[in-house]
Amino acid sequence: MNTTKDNKWRDGKALERYTLIAPLLEDSLDPAKRLQMRKDIASRNGISLRSLYRYEAAFKKEGFSGLKPSERPKQHSAKLPDNFKEILEQAVQLKREVPDVESLNYYKIFLSQGKTKEEALKILAAKIAMTQNLADL
Structure with a gap:
C-alpha cells in the first residue's frame, strides 16, 4: 500500500x-x-x-x-517453487490424460510416478487452482 x-x-x-x-x-x-x-x-x-x-x-x-491502527509490514504471498512451471505442466498433462479422476486419485498417481509427497501436493494444488480458474471463465 x-x-x-x-x-x-x-x-x-x-x-x-x-x-x-x-x-x-x-x-x-x-x-x-x-x-x-x-x-x-x-x-x-x-x-x-x-x-x-x-x-x-x-x-x-x-x-x-x-x-491509529498500528503499521504492519506488507504481507507477501508465498514464493512459488522454482519448478512451478514444470509442476503446472504436469498437472495440465494429467488432467488431459485422466479428466475425471478425483483429487485423492491424482495424489496416488503422482506418488506412483515417484513424486515425493511435497511434490504431489504442489502438483495437486496447481491442478485444483487451474480447475477453479477454468470454471470461473
Whole structure:
C-alpha cells in the first residue's frame, strides 16, 4: 500500500475511533451513564465494548495517535517453487490424460510416478487452482 495512502487510511480510522469515544471522555459523566453510553455506542456501530475500552485507554495514554491502527509490514504471498512451471505442466498433462479422476486419485498417481509427497501436493494444488480458474471463465 502506498505510504501516503496508508497514512491517510490510518488517520481516517483514528478519526472514526475518536468520534466514537468523544462523548465518553466527558469527566462529569457518572459511571452508570458512561457504561450505558458505551453500550449504546457499541450497539449502534457494531463494535464490542472491549474495543471502546481499548480506544479510550489508547486515547488517554497516547492521544489521537494512540487511536491509529498500528503499521504492519506488507504481507507477501508465498514464493512459488522454482519448478512451478514444470509442476503446472504436469498437472495440465494429467488432467488431459485422466479428466475425471478425483483429487485423492491424482495424489496416488503422482506418488506412483515417484513424486515425493511435497511434490504431489504442489502438483495437486496447481491442478485444483487451474480447475477453479477454468470454471470461473
